[in-house]
Amino acid sequence: MKKKGMNITVGIFIGLVAGVIVGIVMPEWLNTVLTVIATIYMSALKMMIFPLVFTSLVMGIIGIGDIAKTGKIGLHAICWYTGTTALASGLGLVLPRVLRLGQGAHIVATKTKVEAATFTGLLDTLENIIPANPFEAFSTGNMLQVLAFAVIIGLACLAIKEKAKPFVDLCDSVYEISIFIISKIMYVTPIGVFACIATVMHSNGISTMIQLAQVLIALYITFYVYAFIIYGGMVKFIGKYNPIQFFKDVAPAGLNAFGTCSSSATIPLSMKCASEKIHIPEEITSLTLPLGATINMDAVSILMSFMITFFASALGIQLSLGTMVTVLACNVLLSIGTPGVPGGAIAAFAALCPIAGLPTSQVLGVYISINTLCDMGATCVNVLGDLACSTVLKHTLHLEKE
Numbered sequence: 001m002k003k004k005g006m007n008i009t010v011g012i013f014i015g016l017v018a019g020v021i022v023g024i025v026m027p028e029w030l031n032t033v034l035t036v037i038a039t040i041y042m043s044a045l046k047m048m049i050f051p052l053v054f055t056s057l058v059m060g061i062i063g064i065g066d067i068a069k070t071g072k073i074g075l076h077a078i079c080w081y082t083g084t085t086a087l088a089s090g091l092g093l094v095l096p097r098v099l100r101l102g103q104g105a106h107i108v109a110t111k112t113k114v115e116a117a118t119f120t121g122l123l124d125t126l127e128n129i130i131p132a133n134p135f136e137a138f139s140t141g142n143m144l145q146v147l148a149f150a151v152i153i154g155l156a157c158l159a160i161k162e163k164a165k166p167f168v169d170l171c172d173s174v175y176e177i178s179i180f181i182i183s184k185i186m187y188v189t190p191i192g193v194f195a196c197i198a199t200v201m202h203s204n205g206i207s208t209m210i211q212l213a214q215v216l217i218a219l220y221i222t223f224y225v226y227a228f229i230i231y232g233g234m235v236k237f238i239g240k241y242n243p244i245q246f247f248k249d250v251a252p253a254g255l256n257a258f259g260t261c262s263s264s265a266t267i268p269l270s271m272k273c274a275s276e277k278i279h280i281p282e283e284i285t286s287l288t289l290p291l292g293a294t295i296n297m298d299a300v301s302i303l304m305s306f307m308i309t310f311f312a313s314a315l316g317i318q319l320s321l322g323t324m325v326t327v328l329a330c331n332v333l334l335s336i337g338t339p340g341v342p343g344g345a346i347a348a349f350a351a352l353c354p355i356a357g358l359p360t361s362q363v364l365g366v367y368i369s370i371n372t373l374c375d376m377g378a379t380c381v382n383v384l385g386d387l388a389c390s391t392v393l394k395h396t397l398h399l400e401k402e
Contacts, residue, residue: 016197023202026202031202035195038196041192045192048182049267050141051174052267052271057286060283072397073284073287077287077389081295085301086328092301093324215370238396246391258379271286271289280391280394289387300382
């Protein structure tokens, strides 16, 4: 298994490098072909996301066998995700000002129609978390509602015990089927990542990368320094796990997230890495990984703050302390609602611009042109954060895989 895992990791890395090179020089007809391949790969992964998430969460709660313990895992995970997101958002606001990014940049006015994410209060979020129609939650891809429904079903199964056995057996079968299909998809992951990266490079072009190289380099350094210091430090000092070994173990999930720009689509691979490499019990990962793909957006929070500060500097707009605090608070809430799919951060950025006093129409087009390039690194770090949380909880809650 270790040899197969290493081969897949190497294959994914080769796919990433080859995708960058081919994406720069490939003709339009090849882009069309690779777009089809990338779409099929993403659809194959997404096909099993909700069956896997729902059944694994239900089975995880039943496996815990204790309602109090389920709540304990969920509370610890939410505290972790909220705390690290706030920290990341603050870092994204401060660092660009220290590096003086954006000074001397020239932002060209563009007109781009994007529906901004609605900024709602905590009570509105809580109101909508319970699905009035669970089937609609599945069909529309509302992960928070699916998670809430799975928790309710799992707790109900715990309460009625034997009467729920037929349903529990069905969930167990669906879970095993999902795992089997995902294990087969793993073998074509290097090809899928290659197609995804190549089409991304072809769409953006090398000129975009050159023009915004300073911003992208600084952003990526921030992403990964944050991941190695914060996640690595917490894994070592709280989770009592070798951080170097941790990053090696989760490399397949991280590289897949980098290539696909989707933390939701990477859930199956994250579960595989957590189970087979770090030996985290399913009762933790069945809750922390789907929940993390929905609300743990540390790197997206860095990205949003980073870009708000960069554009403000480029346009000569001074961000007051009060404005920065407001942006930070809104950023945390908006990042929680950012979908774990490619381009999910665009709507959140469109909502933050007027909050920060930026002319949305003038900066949004520039942001969209580099969004995917930023999103690749952000998604990778988000997935690493989900797995770091799971590793820490394994130790702090004293739970071991049987």
